[in-house]
Amino acid sequence: MRLVLVLVLALGVEARAEDPRLRLNHDPVASLHMRPAKAHKVAATAPTTPSAPLPAPALATPEATPPPQPTDEPAQVRDLRQPVSARVNLGYVVDGAQLVNQSSTAPADQFTKIRAYGFGEGYLSTHGVAFDSLSSYFAGRFILANQATVYDPASMANKPAPQPVATWFERDLFEPRSAWAEVKDFVGSPAYEPLRIRAGEQYVYGPWVLHFYGANVAWEGKLVHATAYAGSQVPDYTIDPSLPQSRAAIAGGSVRFDLRDLATPIPITVGAQSVTLAQGLNAESSRHNQVEVDWRPRRDFTLIGQARTLAGKFVNEHLQLRIRWHEVTNLVIDVTHDASTDWMWDPTVLEPDPVAAKRYLDLGPVLPQLLASARAGTLIAENIDVYARGAVAADLASDQTRDTYTPSYVEGGGALEVRVRRTIAIGASVLSRQTQRDDQVSAEIIDIPNQPDPIPVNASSQMGERGFTEIGTTARMSLGARKFSFLLEVYGRRTRYSLDYCALQAGASDCRSALDTGVKSLGYRGGGRAQIDAWIGNRLRLFASYELSSSLEFTPNITGYKSLRLMMEGVY
Amino acid sequence: MGRVILLIAAMLAACSSQVAPEVPLPKHDPTRLSHTQHAQVGCVECHTMGTRPGSDDHKPCDRCHAQAFLVQPGELCKVCHVEVTAPRAGEPLAAPLRPYPSEDIWQAEPSLFSHRTHMDAGNVEGAVGFHVSCADCHVRDDKLVRPDHATCARCHAAEASPKGLVTMSECARCHTAKDQLRTRSRLIRGDLKFDHASHRSDRRGTQIKCEQCHAGSAVATDYASHAAPRIENCVGCHDDSDRTPEAARMRICGTCHAGRTQTLTTLAPRNHLPATEKPLDHTIAFRRDHAEAAERDSARCATCHTQMSGNARDTCDECHQTMRPADHRITFREVDHGPEAAADRERCARCHVIEFCTACHSQRPRSHGFPGSFAGSEHAVLARENVRACLTCHVNGIANGCSGPGCHQSAVGAPKR
Numbered sequence: 004m005r006l007v008l009v010l011v012l013a014l015g016v017e018a019r020a021e022d023p024r025l026r027l028n029h030d031p032v033a034s035l036h037m038r039p040a041k042a043h044k045v046a047a048t049a050p051t052t053p054s055a056p057l058p059a060p061a062l063a064t065p066e067a068t069p070p071p072q073p074t075d076e077p078a079q080v081r082d083l084r085q086p087v088s089a090r091v092n093l094g095y096v097v098d099g100a101q102l103v104n105q106s107s108t109a110p111a112d113q114f115t116k117i118r119a120y121g122f123g124e125g126y127l128s129t130h131g132v133a134f135d136s137l138s139s140y141f142a143g144r145f146i147l148a149n150q151a152t153v154y155d156p157a158s159m160a161n162k163p164a165p166q167p168v169a170t171w172f173e174r175d176l177f178e179p180r181s182a183w184a185e186v187k188d189f190v191g192s193p194a195y196e197p198l199r200i201r202a203g204e205q206y207v208y209g210p211w212v213l214h215f216y217g218a219n220v221a222w223e224g225k226l227v228h229a230t231a232y233a234g235s236q237v238p239d240y241t242i243d244p245s246l247p248q249s250r251a252a253i254a255g256g257s258v259r260f261d262l263r264d265l266a267t268p269i270p271i272t273v274g275a276q277s278v279t280l281a282q283g284l285n286a287e288s289s290r291h292n293q294v295e296v297d298w299r300p301r302r303d304f305t306l307i308g309q310a311r312t313l314a315g316k317f318v319n320e321h322l323q324l325r326i327r328w329h330e331v332t333n334l335v336i337d338v339t340h341d342a343s344t345d346w347m348w349d350p351t352v353l354e355p356d357p358v359a360a361k362r363y364l365d366l367g368p369v370l371p372q373l374l375a376s377a378r379a380g381t382l383i384a385e386n387i388d389v390y391a392r393g394a395v396a397a398d399l400a401s402d403q404t405r406d407t408y409t410p411s412y413v414e415g416g417g418a419l420e421v422r423v424r425r426t427i428a429i430g431a432s433v434l435s436r437q438t439q440r441d442d443q444v445s446a447e448i449i450d451i452p453n454q455p456d457p458i459p460v461n462a463s464s465q466m467g468e469r470g471f472t473e474i475g476t477t478a479r480m481s482l483g484a485r486k487f488s489f490l491l492e493v494y495g496r497r498t499r500y501s502l503d504y505c506a507l508q509a510g511a512s513d514c515r516s517a518l519d520t521g522v523k524s525l526g527y528r529g530g531g532r533a534q535i536d537a538w539i540g541n542r543l544r545l546f547a548s549y550e551l552s553s554s555l556e557f558t559p560n561i562t563g564y565k566s567l568r569l570m571m572e573g574v575y
Numbered sequence: 576m577g578r579v580i581l582l583i584a585a586m587l588a589a590c591s592s593q594v595a596p597e598v599p600l601p602k603h604d605p606t607r608l609s610h611t612q613h614a615q616v617g618c619v620e621c622h623t624m625g626t627r628p629g630s631d632d633h634k635p636c637d638r639c640h641a642q643a644f645l646v647q648p649g650e651l652c653k654v655c656h657v658e659v660t661a662p663r664a665g666e667p668l669a670a671p672l673r674p675y676p677s678e679d680i681w682q683a684e685p686s687l688f689s690h691r692t693h694m695d696a697g698n699v700e701g702a703v704g705f706h707v708s709c710a711d712c713h714v715r716d717d718k719l720v721r722p723d724h725a726t727c728a729r730c731h732a733a734e735a736s737p738k739g740l741v742t743m744s745e746c747a748r749c750h751t752a753k754d755q756l757r758t759r760s761r762l763i764r765g766d767l768k769f770d771h772a773s774h775r776s777d778r779r780g781t782q783i784k785c786e787q788c789h790a791g792s793a794v795a796t797d798y799a800s801h802a803a804p805r806i807e808n809c810v811g812c813h814d815d816s817d818r819t820p821e822a823a824r825m826r827i828c829g830t831c832h833a834g835r836t837q838t839l840t841t842l843a844p845r846n847h848l849p850a851t852e853k854p855l856d857h858t859i860a861f862r863r864d865h866a867e868a869a870e871r872d873s874a875r876c877a878t879c880h881t882q883m884s885g886n887a888r889d890t891c892d893e894c895h896q897t898m899r900p901a902d903h904r905i906t907f908r909e910v911d912h913g914p915e916a917a918a919d920r921e922r923c924a925r926c927h928v929i930e931f932c933t934a935c936h937s938q939r940p941r942s943h944g945f946p947g948s949f950a951g952s953e954h955a956v957l958a959r960e961n962v963r964a965c966l967t968c969h970v971n972g973i974a975n976g977c978s979g980p981g982c983h984q985s986a987v988g989a990p991k992r
Contacts, residue, residue, distance in 0.1 A: 100941075114941030126893070142893070165941030169908045171934035181892070206892050211924050239930045305867065325867060333860040339921070348920060348929045366917070366967065374919065380860025385844040390859035396918065407963055408917045418859050424826075436918065466963040468914055484853055484879050496906075504959040523960055530906055550905045557910070557957050557964060558942045566905050 087575075090126040092544075094570035095119065100167035101563035103554075114165035114561075120148035136189035143179040150174040168566055180214075181205055197224040207232060207255070209276045210293045210311055211350055214239060215253055225264040228274075231256040236280070236351070251288070251351060252281040263299075272297040280351060287353045289313060289346070303327035311345075313353075318345035332381035339374045343400070370409040371399035388420040388430075398439070398464075405464040411439040412470075420477070430477040437470035440501045471498040485538045495529035498556060526556030530564075544572040606653050618746040629655055685749035686798045694793040703730060703737055709785040709792075719771045762803040766834035777818040787812075806846045853879075862901075866891070895926055913967075936968070 097119045124144040131137065150173055152161035163173055183203030188196050199221045207213040207230070217234015236250035259274035274295045282288040293311040304326055311319040324336040346353055347369055378392035394414040398405060416434035423429055441464045475494030482488070502524050530552035537545045547569050554562035613621075620635055621628040629636050633644050643651040648659035652670070659670040693699060696706035707730075712722040724743065729735070733742045741748045763769045776782050786793055788804040795801040812818045813825040825847050828835040846855070861868070869876050869891070880894055902911075916923050916932075923932075942957065958965050 163938070165939050165943070167941070168905055169935050169938075171931060173938065208891060212892075212926065212928075214928065239928050325864070330856045331858055333858070333864065335860075335864050341921075348916075348932060349924050349927075352929050378860065378863060380858050380863075382855065382858050385846065385855065388858050390863070392863075410917070412918060414918075420859060436914075466961075466966075471914070481853075483848075494904075496911075500961060503962050528906070530904060532904065552904070552906045552909075555906065555910050557961050561941065564905050564909070 086130055086132050088126075088128045089575040090572065091123065092125075092570055092572035093121070093123045094546075094568060095121050096569075097567045098166065098168040098170070099563065099565045100561050103560055103562050115151045115153075115167055118148075118151065118166050118168075120146055122146045134186070134189075136186045137184065138187070139184045140181055141179070142181040143177065145175075145177045146172055147175055148172060168564055179204060197222050199223060204237060209255070209257060209278065210291065210309075213253065213255070213278065217253070226261055228259040228261065229257065254279050259295075270298060270300045272299070278350070287351065289350060289353055290315075291346075291350055313344060313346065316342070316344055318342040332379075334377070334379040336377045337375065339372075341369070341372045341374070343369050343371045343404075345369050366408045367406045368404075370404065370406065372409050373397040373399055376414075386422045389417070390419070391415075391417040405441065407440075407464050407467045410464065410467065413437050420479075426480050426482055428477075428479045428481075430479065432475045432477075433473070435470065435472040438468060440467060440469055441465045465501055466503055467501060469499040469501050471496055473497075485541065485544075487538070488534075488536045490534040490536075491531070492533075493529070493531040495527070498526040500524050500526065500556075523556065528553045528555060542574050544570075544574070546570040546572065606650075608654050618750070619744065622746075684798050686751050688749050688798050690792050690795040690801060692796075702740060709789075713785075762806065766832050768831060768833050777812060778820055779817060781818075783812075806844075810847060 097117065099117045100114070101116065102114075122144065124142070126140075126142045128140045129138060132139075151164040151166075153164040154160070155162045166173065181204055183201050183205045185199060185201040187199040190198065200218065201221070202218045204214075204216050205219060207215070207219065214237040215232070215234040216237060217232060219230060219232035221230040222228065233252075233254040235252050238250050255276065255278035257274065257276040259272060262269035262271045262273070272295075274297070276293045276295075277291070279290045280288060291311060291313055293309060295307065295309045298306045305324070307321075307323040307325070309319075309321040309323075310317055311321075319342065320340045322338045324334075326334040328334075347366070374394065374396045376392065376394035378390070380388070380390035382388050392415070394412075396410075396412050396414075398409055398411040400406070400409070414434070414436040416432070418430065418432035420428050420430035473494060473496040475492060477493075478491045480489045500523075530550070532548060532550035534548045535546070539545065548567070550566045550568075552564040554560075554564075633640075637644055640651060643649060648670075652659045653673075655672060656670045657673050693707055693712075694709075699706045712726050713719055715726075727749075728743050731741055731743050733744060736742050774783055774788075788808045790804070790808065791800075791802040809831075810825055813823060813830070816824075823830045876894075902915075904911075907915075912923075943954075954965075
């Protein structure tokens, strides 16, 4: 019986596995006939003849001339690999400010009210010129600015006059930013195709942006990416020729393993970098190492962990989570821990230096800080762009070492942009940061009218802003990328400051009131800017920007900050 | 607070989906014939050219369902008929047929049909001596139609088909032997209206080729990959005044939408914008965090953003030399950069080295004037408001030049150089 059952089942399985009978057992209808072959050949050699049956003429007749395609596609702007590319822009800037309520004893030319200067930037790149494997790139800029001087009655000599709006330069200058030549795929063997050698003035992107003169050798394989470089740091932004220009010698390298390119892919990238800076006139010797692990199990999910050491000690750890959903929804979470042994403002500055060029930017020692931030944004109904962010920073220093420059704070903000017409978008933004300041009455200084008061303890954590809130709105009109766009922005900011000086009134227990001496603890200001960006064809761009601001809290006698920037750019 | 959370949740829930299916997954209509249940039956046992299955006195359905046709009308009848009523004296049998489900997405589409094969002029010419155009199959009596078996038979009929070519009897060369979910997506649905006849030529009289809208059709290797036109294809012409009359431009909603009119606050989807508009994903969040995207696909950035070096490694520097962050306003240069640097100094270090800071901080502030007025009494008002600004440059402690009568006694602000 079981044998019969097995046979039946086997036959059943066999029957199911058999392909259905789909063969035609009889002739199809004979009323349809293929066109005569002769006619088809004629049609093939005479493309203007319809291949029948005759459809509507507009659809059936092949076009003699293809319809013109849109020529304003961005992809058609420039071929990135063309042998020679160039871009030049020339601009003119006028900055201005006004002096109001000037003291009768103040000199007439306390600062330059109007300042105009020209600037230009040039870029040139070549690919395969002279040698197929050779590429080169140059980028530089120049500034034409007269150095305004004013007579200093104390020294009885002319001295540089302060500018109406802060700029980092005060005279003519020419500054090459990149000038390098690179060879790649020059050995002639496919095995060495990932090898690349670059020499000249260049940038390296790592834990920071490193600008140096030197050579960089890189191996850019799929699985392994490695670099080694050496040279001398570029003296950037050196405005005073009398300041030392010697910079540190640097040497470094990096290696990265992308395990996603293994035969059995693992969605992890592991990398390490090391940079050593030798002693320079303006730089301390130091060695920085960084390791990084990048886990990306999905294209839109990334978890990155970084740790950086200085002199063998961990000084900075960073964890970042990136999630993207449907291309337009993004979430980024960052957590960073910074130790007190980390560098100050860039890797060349490890300790406050009272005699170096940074003497006017003494912001005290680095303090340990924990910074966590989250930001997210999405696009709703393809028109409403929403963005929100929040951050919390904790000052991890002890009470004794706490200062004013690395305070704890809480920050929140958001932005919204809505397109109300096809070409017009209206936006609004808000940002608020509330800073924790030590509030010790005993640290406040009694203000005695008409007497010079003591200066607070340097970098006291009591000083500084307590918080600010800024709101802004924008209106943007765009006729398309590289066509024409206009931006109008208006914003206002309210800032609260801690009160360091006050006069203790009779009977009062504390003096935390600005009413006592008239010292302001609130500041309000506003400003705006308008920008026009227009393209004439695909090669010529015109840009204009005008910006205004009301007076700042600490310089109430200076008002009418304004800046006009005009620029013309050509691309070849 | 709760309302805010609800509002945010509702907004997030409304996020547009870029990969949302064009048609929601449908349900089977159990009252209709299932090809899957009839997979054991040869196609041509039911489908003969020119006749509808069952039209010849229920042949060939009666081979298996004969008993059902001999008894009172039941559920089986409803597979083909709306209803079957018993004949009355002097009246014919009332059994109206159900309409043919031309839009039934479970119908047996030619899922293996390849547009690419048929549009390959060289291949087709080599096989049959001529090539076919879109209109050869899709135009009948000067009207655009969906091809049917008769259309195919013009070339694939057994007596006309060259040797080796698929014949009409080889059903399985186009159809699979089970119900196929029709994945053909449609652009024209909902309140959209469209007329092929008015799209044969543009305003200048230039003919509009089929592939201008149906760009992917000619390369579709099977029926499922035959993509519908995208709205972006419409924008190219309908935003060009040379090719489209003013009344039919993209901003006129009523041109295509029967149920919408243009108002001052009408929000057109972003894919209705010209191709030169910024990409959909360039949101505010993207503007803030685009480093990873630029690293991953720098070639995409280069489509719009000029990269002179043509080298992904130099992308950051090339753009950010000329494109400053949005918050770097005139007041940022003056005062706001200080608190920002204190809050997140690594952000500054991504672009700036210390010399950039000291270049400005080495210059005399314009508020100071020259020795005399400011050093005398004018600085006091400013110092009391923000004494930290003084200490950035001035040493705390008694120093030369400012310890005389009328100056600070307990602590003296002398410049550091």
